[in-house]
Amino acid sequence: MPRKPPPAGDVRYTVGDLIKTRRLARGLTQRELANVMGVGFTTVEQWEQGYCQPDLSMFMRLARVHGMPLSKYLSLLDNVEPEPWESRDRDAARAHRPRKKNVAAADT
Numbered sequence: 001m002p003r004k005p006p007p008a009g010d011v012r013y014t015v016g017d018l019i020k021t022r023r024l025a026r027g028l029t030q031r032e033l034a035n036v037m038g039v040g041f042t043t044v045e046q047w048e049q050g051y052c053q054p055d056l057s058m059f060m061r062l063a064r065v066h067g068m069p070l071s072k073y074l075s076l077l078d079n080v081e082p083e084p085w086e087s088r089d090r091d092a093a094r095a096h097r098p099r100k101k102n103v104a105a106a107d108t
Contacts, residue, residue, distance in 0.1 A: 016048040018076055022066040023048075036065050 023033050023044075030048070034041040037058065046052050054062060063073035 014050055015053050015077065016050045019044070019054075019062065020048040022062070026066060028065075033065065037061050 023030070028036075030044045031041040034044045037044070038061075039058075043052075047054055059074065060070055063070040066073065
């Protein structure tokens with residue numbers, strides 16, 4: 001089930017909600033935004049649904065498409081809550097991190 005965008009006065013956006021809100025404000029479909037960005041429409045769909053996030057070069061393009069400076073666009077992300085997959089990936093990375101061996105204990 002797709003997430004609903006936050007209420008109009010709420011400044012806490014996920015990256016996907018911000019992209020979708022700005023896209024709709026410009027009157028673009030996902031396919032139209034994808035064509036302008038040079039990506040597949042499923043990429044835009046995945047950004048909006050929170051399955052992945054655009055890299056910095058894509059944020060630069062998004063800011064340009066949405067008619068605002070990159071600094072203004074990125075400032076809208078200052079209050080972004082982490083996407084659910086970010087904490088899951090971080091926890092998985094910690095679980096798979098090799099443990100340091102105690103060299104002093106091994107020498108005795």
